[in-house]
Amino acid sequence: MILPERLRHHFLTGRTRPARPDQVVRWFGAVQAQDFAGALWALAQRLAAPTTEAALLAAFDEGAFIRTHVLRPTWHFVAPEDLRWMLALTAPRVHAANAARYAELGLDARTRAAAERALAKALAGGVSLTRQELAEALGVAGIPPDGQRLPHLLMHAELEGVICSGPRRGKQFTHALVDARVPASPARSRDEALAALMQRYVASHGPVTARDAAWWSGLTIQDVRAGLEAAGDALTRWNEDGITWWVAAGPQAPARSRPRPAGGDDAVHLLPNYDEYVVAYRDRTVLLHPSTPVTSLAQSALLMQPVVHEGVHAGTWRRALPTRRGGPVTVDVQWIERPDEAEASESVAAAERYAAYLGAPLVVEVR
Structure with a gap:
């Protein structure tokens, strides 16, 4: 029951997507995105109709979804209207996790505040700047950005709601002011925010446990349990073998979803690094292949470009991008156990979907 439900809630199976x-980002609440290209592919696999990487890049540049630090000390995609209240709820926990590193780098509260002012000044007027340009602005302000100081100062400013992703400049990422990219939105009380975040997480990832929710959100288990209870009738639970599982109580499909074309349910998925189907759970043992030992190392290995067959980890895949314009993308699908004819065919179909998404011809090997 767990894996079929999760596949459906993740929009990896099901007729309506x-x-x-x-809409995918809004449904999940937040989508882990330090692997930017991989996170775009994660979104593409959940859409009702095939799309291209170019279309998703355009949506990102237009600000349809934002990439910033939130929930945990890593990047996520979030919907613009969710950014402020999610930061208010989760940023204090990330700052606490980063406190020792701030101290090691000599980034005391005064330095971090001065850096925020310098970044805000440099980005005033709606401009967006690259990482190197922001480093230069910090240097001019007398704040050395050398080594790991720069990424931690930028992360701090993101967590404080000062800066977030801007439109790319060519292939370079930029930052912009949150006030220039994110519309104003009503503040939420802490209790409202906890309930909203837990409802969003359970609906999109369920069935889940409270420990899963604490891992995903970065919140304490006490806060998670308070949020689950505050969600009220929107969530339901059941107990099995001493474990409490949470699911959404009723239909939760996002607005303006639409049916997927016939034949759109895919048995094999080539998921990217850190896909929500894997990374969003504290306990990933249910995803392991029957022949894989249940170890922490095996659970961590699931994060790296897994092949998922009918919900279970079945192998890994690698790709080599075109070395010249119009050249092929090479996809190597390696199964844990030798695939049968149907599984091999489904692997090729999954690779073809990826190549079409990139707009490139395909060379594929299944083994």
Whole structure:
């Protein structure tokens, strides 16, 4: 029951799926995105109709979804209207996790505040700047950005709601002011925010446990349990073998979703690094292949470009991108156990979907 339900809630199976990438982001609440290209592919696999990487890049540049630090000390995609209240709820925990590193780098409260002012000044007027340009602005302000100081100062400013992702400049990422990219939204009380975040997480990832929710959100187990209870009738639970599982109580499909074309349910998925189907759970043992030992190392290995067959980890895949314009993308699918004819065919179909998404011809090997 667990894996079929999760596949459906993740929009990896099912007849009705979101029409746009920002709807996918909004449905999940947050999508882990330090692997930027991989996170875009994660969104693409959940849409009702095939799309391209170019279309998702355009949506990102337009600000349909934002990439910033939130929930845990890593990047996530979030919907613009969710950014402020999610930061208010989760940023204090991330700052606490980063406190020792701030101290090691000599980034005391005064330095971090001065850096925020310098970044805000440099980005005033709606401009967006690259990481190197922001480093230069910090240097001019007398704040050395050398080594790991720069990424931690930028992360701190993101967590404080000062800066977030801007439109790319060519292939370079930029930052912009949150006030320039994110519309104003009503503040939520802490209790409202806890309930909203837990409801969003359970609906999109369920069935889940409270420990899963604490891992995903970065919140304490006490806060998670308070949020689950505050969600009220929107969530339901059951106990099995001493474990409490949480699911959404009723239909939760996102607005403006639409049916997927016939034949759209895919048995094999080539998921990217840190896909929500894997990374969003504290306990990933249910995903392990029957022949895989239940170890922490095996659970961590699930994070790296897994092949998922009918919900279970079945192998890994690698890709080599075209070395020249119009060249092929090479996809190597390696199964844990030798695939049968149907599984091999499904692997090729999954690779073909990926190549079509990139707009490139395909060379594929299944083994």
